[in-house]
Amino acid sequence: MSLAKNILLFGATGTIGSFILDAILPVRAQFNRVAIFTSPHTAETKAAHLEKLKQQNVEVIIGSVEDEEAIKAAYEGIDTVISALGRNTLAQQIPLIRLAAASPSVKWFLPSEYGTDIKYGPASAHEKPHQQKLKVRAYIENEVSRDDLSYSYVVTGPFAEMYLNLVPGLEEAGGWDVRGRKAVLLGEKGDEEISLTTMKDVGTLVLNTLLHATAETRNSALCVNSFTTTPDKIQAEFERQTGQRWESVSRTSLARLRELETQAWEAGKPAATVLTLRRIWTEGGTLYAERDNRAIGEPQVMGLEEVVANEIARVSKL
Template identity: 30%
Template structure:
């Protein structure tokens, strides 16, 4: 069957009940896309506009059936499972045009990042989808996001408001990095889909803000007079050594060690260029706007945008 573009109106999402999925589903529904959610869990909670179908990711027949009539598949939580490759096969059989696998992390075009043990499944998926796209069976987008500030700030990962410390990694508080929010990812996906087939097989590196541990320390010091803020140093090699016998893709300490290295260590490309975000029309916060978000977080308010 020859793959031809008709529309991106019908979007299937897989495993969207986790940390990322709900924000993206909201964005897609509000932008007018028809969303169908694949889940393993009977009774999985989705907003009423979403059609929900329970699937077994090991059943090719169920997956092909679930993907009939869909134009796009976006994978969130179902990524660790061999299920993601089954989803690629099923998408091809069902005539889906675009596949967006669960990437949403470090810059996988960076050779050092590709060696981090945390990305094995993602690299396997990337190789598979690229091979299928080269055969003309499907098209894909790979989206690198850097860290999601709306997930990491509340975890006290960068700025710890209990002990008034700002984290820096591997001896370099000046090292710049870029990050996003889940809302930004939703906007990016919508913008990519709205470009139609011109976005075929593109990799995007997106951002909402650019900062460094040193600037974050200066920004919070400046805004909270009376508090004694200081740096706390982390060594990502030491962090990785502590999780040596644990599964790197699933153990939270291992993920933290390797992903932090991918964001903050020199040479790992954590400071994304802004071109793709500008091309997609994404808003990039000025330093003042980022600072407002940091202060909101310190004052216990949710992160906006």
Template identity: 35%
Template sequence: MGSLVSGWDSRVSDPNSVRRCKSLTREEIDTFWKTKKKSEEEEHVQAVSKLVTQEGAQSQAQEEKRVEDLFENQSKRSGWWRKTNWAFLNEPREEEGRQNNYVPQFKVAHIAKIADSEMTSKILVIGATGLIGKVIVEGSAKSGHATFALVREASLSDPVKAQLVESFKDLGVTIIYGSLNDKESLVKAIKQVDVVISAVGRPQILDQTSIIDAIKESGNVKRFLPSEFGNDVDRTVAIEPTLSEFIGKAQIRRAIEAAKIPYTYVVSGCFAGLFVPCLGQCHLLLRSPPRDKVSIYDNGNGKAIVNTEEDIVAYTLKAVDDPRTLNKILYIHPPKNIVSQNDMVRLWEEKIGKTLDKTYVSEEELLKTIQETGPPMDFLVGLIHTVLVKSDFTSFTIDPSFGVEASELYPEVKYTSVDEFLNRFV
């Protein structure tokens, strides 16, 4: 084999030997290229090892960066980076410049990462700068998904949102400017992805019909997750004004199903960032739990589901490529986060070593408060009634025919319990 390689090398380096080169068989040429690439890879690994010995880890990092840049430039030029089989890299290629298309052994892990990225879905987030939308964008990008964010250009006039969009770009997120009212921008964005996640706010719930129409026209979406992230709107015991929003979400569900679009509905429970600092008094919008007094609704024993926004996103991203969640409701009901208002207050009192003064608010008093409170706070007071008085999240049993529970599907996700979340405020 060595004579074959050395002989071939000498003939290639000698312009007068081209005619003789043609006398080799295809098998001999293939054998040469496989051997040559293996030799080059081994030499490069040795060179990197020498650099580490002589110049330390910094030199290795610089060398790996140089080769990675070469790898990316060459792969983008030739288009073969989508191949996930390592054996393919050792095969001779016909395009010009193939002698540069090799990857040293320490880049195998990088190739595996690319292969993994090819297996994960490309995700578009609509409502990307909102409360949960921004967490979805960041989580998607950091978990290796090719991530796209639909952003209204007008939102960039807000310095906070403009800075947020820049942070998305730093994570490698592709920003697409458009809106729900611009069908062309919607279709253009959706055609680039496999999964669409909507995180639009309450006023735009019914506007999601535009997304449904664009998905139907695009014809390439494997999964649509509409803006839910709260209660199961098909099994709610809510009253007005909370009920109206839930009805709107249910209408979007029916439109998705009628259009035969693959879906997953995420029923996440309450956002810990909103619910826990208030100890269930959502309308107060507190940044830290009170240390003096608290209102307890009804008897305080109604069970809520409370999850951090980050955990909600972690479970959601697990579900987008999971066939077990296809056309199902994903309930995020981890056992440690099924808590009553009394549970939260007790945990907080234990942490601060103090008993809070408690005022008990009857259901009748709460209903009167809902009627007397104007929008948008009446929605939050109504949510208190739905969640803490009527136990909306736990008023039914999850049946496999329509739903699955996230912490059972993905036990590897280490979620934050309400107890642990409260530690942030001690």
């Protein structure tokens, strides 16, 4: 049985949280308790889904993350907390961590770290999209005793599905349009490597972190991924699987990406965050000298061929 025996998951009905829960459910028997904390609004709008989870022996706790008494009650008997809160609510993790450290039972906290490595290099500390995650890390590392609470950051790099997506109106930010056979590759040459992780694999990697708790995986950042590739290799795989050469293939240079990023931040556009992240990825800010999949049991993850096949299948259903 895992050292994490009684689990509480925040954000379980969100995009990434649902994949984490989906990974846990098939091995539900390895845990004593699996609970999720969800809002009254979600309880009302996703009642049928939550009922199905209850039938799979998942405890559904309803409350507000801003209600400290509700959080304290939810933590009773829980030893491991997993957060999958979204980018706009990351700061709410700080009181969750404070209350976890004060809890007599909670001993391990996995913050919502899935995505770009926010401490990849010295410049990372100044990246605007990283600031909330950096504040959460600073709190758990400096304000909480390791005797009270340990942590693990599951750093996955960019989601493959997000990287492949060619956003209408933001085409220069890169991506692939299967239906239109159109692609915009990031970088000058197309051979710049990028590390990607599918959303499904995020769930797998978090689960394996729970199942392989060691001194190596506690109080550390686990830099994990599905695979490493290049824009040109992705394009070649799309053309191989669609059986034709794509005529509309262009490139956005790193210099142009930086220009678009600066303009977006100055204009206060929501796309600024997307452009910053894609610039970081194109600069190589997702590449690890050594990935930590081995430390968590080297779980089976998806590869480029499967990801491209899934994207083609998804588009064909639309």
